[in-house]
Amino acid sequence: AQSVTQLDSHVSVSEGTPVLLRCNYSSSYSPSLFWYVQHPNKGLQLLLKYTSAATLVKGINGFEAEFKKSETSFHLTKPSAHMSDAAEYFCVVTAFSGGYNKLIFGAGTRLAVHP
Amino acid sequence: ETGVTQTPRHLVMGMTNKKSLKCEQHLGHNAMYWYKQSAKKPLELMFVYSLEERVENNSVPSRFSPECPNSSHLFLHLHTLQPEDSALYLCASSQDRTTVYEQYFGPGTRLTVT
Numbered sequence: 001a002q003s004v005t006q007l008d009s010h011v012s013v014s015e016g017t018p019v020l021l022r023c024n025y026s027s028s029y030s031p032s033l034f035w036y037v038q039h040p041n042k043g044l045q046l047l048l049k050y051t052s053a054a055t056l057v058k059g060i061n062g063f064e065a066e067f068k069k070s071e072t073s074f075h076l077t078k079p080s081a082h083m084s085d086a087a088e089y090f091c092v093v094t095a096f097s098g099g100y101n102k103l104i105f106g107a108g109t110r111l112a113v114h115p
Numbered sequence: 116e117t118g119v120t121q122t123p124r125h126l127v128m129g130m131t132n133k134k135s136l137k138c139e140q141h142l143g144h145n146a147m148y149w150y151k152q153s154a155k156k157p158l159e160l161m162f163v164y165s166l167e168e169r170v171e172n173n174s175v176p177s178r179f180s181p182e183c184p185n186s187s188h189l190f191l192h193l194h195t196l197q198p199e200d201s202a203l204y205l206c207a208s209s210q211d212r213t214t215v216y217e218q219y220f221g222p223g224t225r226l227t228v229t
Contacts, residue, residue: 032215034217036220041222041223041225042222042223043119043121043205043220043221043222043223044205044207044220045220046217046219049217051215090158094215096213098170098171099170099212099213100146100163100165100170100171100212100213101209101212101213101214101215101216102160102163102171103158103160103218105157105158106157107157108157
């Protein structure tokens with residue numbers, strides 16, 4: 001069965017320092033993986049996606065993620081945090097079941113950015 | 116309007132009321148979804164529609180009744196809700212339901228049941 005585990009429920013960084021949000025996945029076949037971001041009182045916005053092409057995926061707002069099959073990981077990184085990055089981040093794996101592709105969401109990681 | 120829109124953005128209702136949530140997508144997609152987001156719980160998929168046909172109903176109580184009159188519009192009719200139904204209800208759409216396409220989300224309706 002497909003699942004994702006976000007290893008940290010909260011991450012706090014200072015503005016200008018690197019961001020690392022960790023995600024491990026479990027999949028019985030080659031997965032597709034996404035990172036979504038949710039700012040307060042907003043819907044979810046797609047940051048980036050991996051669909052079996054390049055293992056290093058670049059997304060919006062300077063974020064990137066690397067698919068590592070040997071480690072079953074898909075960690076999200078950004079070289080330098082900005083105050084506007086403060087939000088909740090969701091790692092997502094797809095699963096095909098019941099005739100459609102469904103998104104399996106992790107529990108989320110809340111990122112705080114301090115001046 | 117672009118993307119996925121939802122109305123109302125906030126809704127307060129009593130347990131005996133009947134109300135409806137509306138979702139509209141302007142992306143030409145064929146699949147639409149309702150999710151429930153409660154505090155401290157992962158996002159829960161409620162319903163899936165593909166080309167106006169309901170594909171999935173994830174054991175959702177009958178006090179939630181979806182309607183998809185066309186591929187651009189999705190409604191969630193609410194009646195005799197419980198306080199534990201208070202949550203953020205998110206609508207999403209994707210190009211179709213079988214290919215691995217990302218889903219695009221609306222801003223959500225924050226529902227409070229009193």
